[in-house]
Amino acid sequence: MTWIALKMLTGDRSKYLAIIFGVTFASLLITEQAAIFCGIMLRTTSQIRDTHGADIWVMNPNVRYFDDSKAISDNDVFRVRGVPGVEWAVNLYRGQGQAQLETGNFQGVILLGIDDASLTGAPIHMLLGKVGDLQIPDAILVDEAGFHQMWPHEPLAIGKAIQMNDRRAVVVGIFRSSQTFMTMPLIYTRFSQATLFVAPTRRMMPYVLAKCQPGARPEAVAREIEARTDLKALTRGEFSLMTMLYYLRHTGIPVNFGTTVLLGFFVGCAVAGQTFYLFTVENLKQFGALKAMGASDRRVVGMILVQALLVGAIGYALGVGLATIYGIVAQRYMPLLAFFLPWQVLVVTGVAVLLISLASSLLSIRRVLVLEPAIVFQG
Amino acid sequence: MNANPDNEGVRCRNLIKDYGSGSSLVRALRGVDLNIAPGELTLLVGPSGCGKTTLISILAGTLNATSGDVRVLGADLTRLSKAEKTAFRARQVGFVFQQFNLLPALTAAENAAVPLVIAGYSRHIAVSRAIEVLKSVGLGDKIHALPSQLSGGQQQRVAIARALVHQPRLLVADEPTSAIDARTGQAVMRLIREMALQPQRVAIVVTHDPRVLGYADRIVTLEDGRVSSTERPTHELSGRPEEGAVHVA
Numbered sequence: 001m002t003w004i005a006l007k008m009l010t011g012d013r014s015k016y017l018a019i020i021f022g023v024t025f026a027s028l029l030i031t032e033q034a035a036i037f038c039g040i041m042l043r044t045t046s047q048i049r050d051t052h053g054a055d056i057w058v059m060n061p062n063v064r065y066f067d068d069s070k071a072i073s074d075n076d077v078f079r080v081r082g083v084p085g086v087e088w089a090v091n092l093y094r095g096q097g098q099a100q101l102e103t104g105n106f107q108g109v110i111l112l113g114i115d116d117a118s119l120t121g122a123p124i125h126m127l128l129g130k131v132g133d134l135q136i137p138d139a140i141l142v143d144e145a146g147f148h149q150m151w152p153h154e155p156l157a158i159g160k161a162i163q164m165n166d167r168r169a170v171v172v173g174i175f176r177s178s179q180t181f182m183t184m185p186l187i188y189t190r191f192s193q194a195t196l197f198v199a200p201t202r203r204m205m206p207y208v209l210a211k212c213q214p215g216a217r218p219e220a221v222a223r224e225i226e227a228r229t230d231l232k233a234l235t236r237g238e239f240s241l242m243t244m245l246y247y248l249r250h251t252g253i254p255v256n257f258g259t260t261v262l263l264g265f266f267v268g269c270a271v272a273g274q275t276f277y278l279f280t281v282e283n284l285k286q287f288g289a290l291k292a293m294g295a296s297d298r299r300v301v302g303m304i305l306v307q308a309l310l311v312g313a314i315g316y317a318l319g320v321g322l323a324t325i326y327g328i329v330a331q332r333y334m335p336l337l338a339f340f341l342p343w344q345v346l347v348v349t350g351v352a353v354l355l356i357s358l359a360s361s362l363l364s365i366r367r368v369l370v371l372e373p374a375i376v377f378q379g
Numbered sequence: 380m381n382a383n384p385d386n387e388g389v390r391c392r393n394l395i396k397d398y399g400s401g402s403s404l405v406r407a408l409r410g411v412d413l414n415i416a417p418g419e420l421t422l423l424v425g426p427s428g429c430g431k432t433t434l435i436s437i438l439a440g441t442l443n444a445t446s447g448d449v450r451v452l453g454a455d456l457t458r459l460s461k462a463e464k465t466a467f468r469a470r471q472v473g474f475v476f477q478q479f480n481l482l483p484a485l486t487a488a489e490n491a492a493v494p495l496v497i498a499g500y501s502r503h504i505a506v507s508r509a510i511e512v513l514k515s516v517g518l519g520d521k522i523h524a525l526p527s528q529l530s531g532g533q534q535q536r537v538a539i540a541r542a543l544v545h546q547p548r549l550l551v552a553d554e555p556t557s558a559i560d561a562r563t564g565q566a567v568m569r570l571i572r573e574m575a576l577q578p579q580r581v582a583i584v585v586t587h588d589p590r591v592l593g594y595a596d597r598i599v600t601l602e603d604g605r606v607s608s609t610e611r612p613t614h615e616l617s618g619r620p621e622e623g624a625v626h627v628a
Contacts, residue, residue, distance in 0.1 A: 003502055004485065004493065011484020289480040292441050294469020294497045296462065373441040373468075376476050377432045377553050 001295065005303035006310060008283060015282075019275045019311045019360075020318070026268020027319020027353050028326075030261050034345045035327055037257040039338030044247050045240035046178035047094070047112070047186070051121040054209035055218040057239045058089070058225055061232045065246035066239065067182070069094045069206035072231060077208045079229045085213055085221035090115035092207040093194040099150065099185070100163040107150055109164070109185045113194025121209055122188060129158045129173025134190055139172040145335055146185025147174055164197035181247075183336060265352050272315070273360035276308065280364035284371060292373035300368050304361050312357030316350060387453040388581045389415040389438055389549075394447035396433050407433040409604035410447070415597070417548070418578045420571070422592060423585045425601035431585045432553065434601065438583065439472050439551045440464045452548050452581070469497050473542030475552035475571070479534045481526040481541075487513060487533075488522040491540040498545055505544075512540040516570060532563035536570060543574055550575045550582040556591055568594045 010016050048057070048066055058080050060070035080089040093113030098106050114121045114134075122131040123141060133139055140162075147156055160171040169189070177186055189197065195204045210233070212221045218235040225233035234242060248254050280287070287300055327339040394411040397404055407430045415421050423431045436442035437449060440456055449456040452471055459467060473494070474480075481490045488509050495505035510522050516536045526534055535555060542550055552571060556564030568584075568591040575582040584595075592598060593612055600608045 001496060004482065004489075004496060007484040007489070008482060011482075285478075285480055286482050289474070289476065289482075290493070290497070291465075292439070292468065292474055293494050294465055294467075294472070296465050299497070374436040376474070376480055377436050377441070 001299050001303055002306050004290075005306045008286065008303070009279075009307040009310065012279070012282075015275060015279045016311070019272055019279065020315050022268060022271030022273075022275055023311055023315025023353060023356060024318040024322070025271065026264050026356055027316045027349055028322045029264030029267065029319075030352050031320050031323035031341070031345060031349045032326060032339075033257055033260040033264060034348060035323060035339050035341040036337070037253070037261075038342060038345060039340040040181070040253060040257075041244050041247065042340045043179050043181040043338055045243050046180050047110075048236055048240050048243065050123060050177050051092070051209065051236075052124055053120050053211065054090075054236075055212045056086075056210040056222050056225065056233055056235055058208040058210055058229070058231050058233045059206060061230065063206075063232060065243040066094075068246075071201065071203035071206050072208070073203060074205055076229060076231060077205070080208050080210050080225055080231075080233075083210075083221070083225045083228050085216040085224055087211045087213040088118075089208050089210040090118055090120045091191055091205045092121055092209050093191050093204060094206050095194070095198050096184070097164045097187070097198050099169075099187070101150055102161065107162075107185060109146070109187050110180065110182065111164075111194050111197055112186065112188050113191035114188060115209075116190045116192050119190070123175035123177055125176040127174045127176055128156055129171075131173065133172035134188070134193075136170075136172055138168050138170050138193070139189065140169045140193075141173040141175055141188040142171050143175055143177040143186040145177075145179065145183075146187070147171070149185050165199060167196055169197065179336065179338065261352075265356065268353070268356045269359050272311070272356055273363065276311070276360040277363045277367070280304065280367060284367065285376060287368050288371055288373055288375040291368075291371065292376045297369055301365050304364050304368060305358075308357040308361035308364075309354075312353050316353040319353070320346060320349060387450065388417045388419075389413065389452075389583070390448070390450045391434075391438075392448040394434070394437065394449060395445045396430070396437060396442070397445045407604055408437075408444070408447075411601075411604070411606055413599065413606055413609075415581055415583065415599075417581050418576065419596040420576055420582045420584065420594060421597045421599060422595040423583060423599050423601060424587070424592070425607075427587075429601040430604040431601055435551055435553060435583060435585050439474065439549070440468045469494070470545075471548050473545070473547035473550045475535070475538050475542045475550070475555045477554035477557055479526070479531075479538045479558070481534055481537060483526050486523050486525060487518060487529065487537045487540075490526065490537055491544050493541060494545040494547075509540065509544050512544045513537065516540050516574065530563075531559040532566060535559055535563075535567050539567070539570055539574060548580050550580060552582075552584040554585055554587065556586065556588050561590060564588060564591060 060072050063070055077089050077091045080086060095111050097109050097111045099109045100106055119131055119134060127144055156174050158171050162169050180186060212218050222233040222235055327341060330337050331339055391411050391413040394408050396408040397406050399405055411434060425431050437444050438451055454467055488506050491509035491513055492505035495508060513522050516539055518536055556567055572594050595612055598610050598612060599606055
């Protein structure tokens with residue numbers, strides 16, 4: 001009976017395409033919105049992920065997420081170095097500054113100050129210049145997107161100068177970084193230099209980056225640091241998770257995106273369900289004839305489910321495919337677009353489309369189940 | 380009662396069918412008594428609303444009677460469960476509908492194969508057998524045609540092939556000539572008579588068309604939910620209506 005069900009479905013080309021369109025639209029909307037949501041969530045941790053070399057982040061116990069940096073004592077870096085299992089530890093400054101451009105305009109920037117000696121945590125995807133040039137006095141590295149923000153319509157170039165806290169800073173390198181949540185230019189400099197680019201406070205160091213000794217488990221070393229220093233110590237994964245959870249719990253992002261995803265689900269249900277239901281209603285006589293000829297309710301329900309699952313599978317594939325193409329193309333022309341499509345999104349969309357298909361077929365199934373086969377004798 | 384189910388036809392006793400309830404109750408059948416033997420072509424005739432369609436629906440196992448006894452081909456339809464009735468229809472009943480009810484997306488051969496597919500045959504075997512039956516009804520050159528590419532008479536011939544492809548013992552045809560022109564209607568009735576009549580098959584045709592009465596072995600007339608007469612037509616000439624006039628005796 002499966003082939004009969006499929007021929008019935010595909011025989012009416014316009015309705016067949018209309019049902020697929022409904023499911024495709026829902027699948028596209030759910031995938032795209034979920035991918036943008038994931039992209040935004042990922043951006044909240046981009047600076048953690050972009051800081052290479054260290055296994056553990058040590059911070060003030062009251063820090064709730066990456067941008068919520070709170071200063072700790074300058075001496076804490078030495079205390080961390082003394083914890084068993086720690087191979088090395090360096091300080092990292094993270095703060096926000098005001099850059100004055102040559103035009104006189106001001107631009108808020110994210111300032112990262114890395115260890116003067118080792119330059120640990122420096123960006124790795126250099127487009128122009130080199131990390132080592134940070135040793136030059138007043139040197140800074142600027143991310144590609146940030147460069148275009150500060151000097152729009154100008155080609156990437158080193159040698160540009162800005163002022164921060166009345167101090168001159170010169171661009172000696174341009175790097176490519178993951179997009180940040182706050183979309184402000186990202187500036188790397190040496191730790192000692194960073195403390196000069198912002199208004200001085202009593203404590204200037206928010207983070208210590210630590211590397212575990214070979215063979216040591218980062219989680220275990222982090223717990224050891226916490227036990228011995230009363231500071232919070234998290235592995236990169238733990239810190240990323242904590243940051244993402246903060247945004248999930250304390251911002252409207254999940255609600256807003258969840259609403260759109262739900263909207264996609266309901267629109268998909270409505271469009272696909274209505275079209276599928278109308279398709280079934282128009283074929284009631286045919287289903288009635290099949291029932292009269294001895295097709296059991298189970299087989300007729302099976303036919304409807306096969307039809308629903310086929311349009312679901314096609315709609316899912318088309319929707320996910322279109323969302324992927326959209327993501328690839330849109331990111332090329334709109335670098336600020338947050339789009340990240342992990343396999344979990346595909347699973348969630350798949351489950352949603354499956355539910356849409358089943359929900360769409362439920363009304364049809366109900367209609368066919370109550371259908372008396374004697375309907376075929378009624379004119 | 381006939382002990383051999385193969386020799387049993389249709390037997391109804393005091394068959395009653397009500398639609399609705401309370402003040403909106405409509406009694407469609409008011410105590411139908413009827414015997415139809417196998418090997419005969421029986422026409423059910425009567426004015427609109429007399430209960431023909433209700434009666435044929437009950438005999439085919441697609442509708443439950445309100446009360447009374449119905450035995451068809453040895454099976455007591457009043458005692459069969461829904462699933463048993465479904466299986467009964469799949470095995471024993473062939474349908475020819477007024478509006479053909481062919482599946483528009485299926486070819487003639489695939490449409491004719493549907494009862495075999497329902498019976499569990501593979502698509503290949505079912506279609507192969509259906510093609511043989513289509514050839515026997517003169518549609519050998521139309522096996523790949525969709526219903527929309529066939530005339531009304533050709534569609535009804537496909538429907539007849541579909542009704543007979545699984546060798547049912549009960550053929551039920553509901554107004555098989557009403558949706559086609561008179562000349563084609565005669566041809567369809569001739570085909571039903573030629574193809575359907577077998578010693579152990581019961582063939583019942585509901586019709587309004589007086590021109591096809593001559594094809595009947597027996598004519599059962601219903602009026603107001605009851606059998607008002609059961610007659611055997613006599614033919615003034617030896618052939619069927621297209622060869623001469625027919626009178627109902």
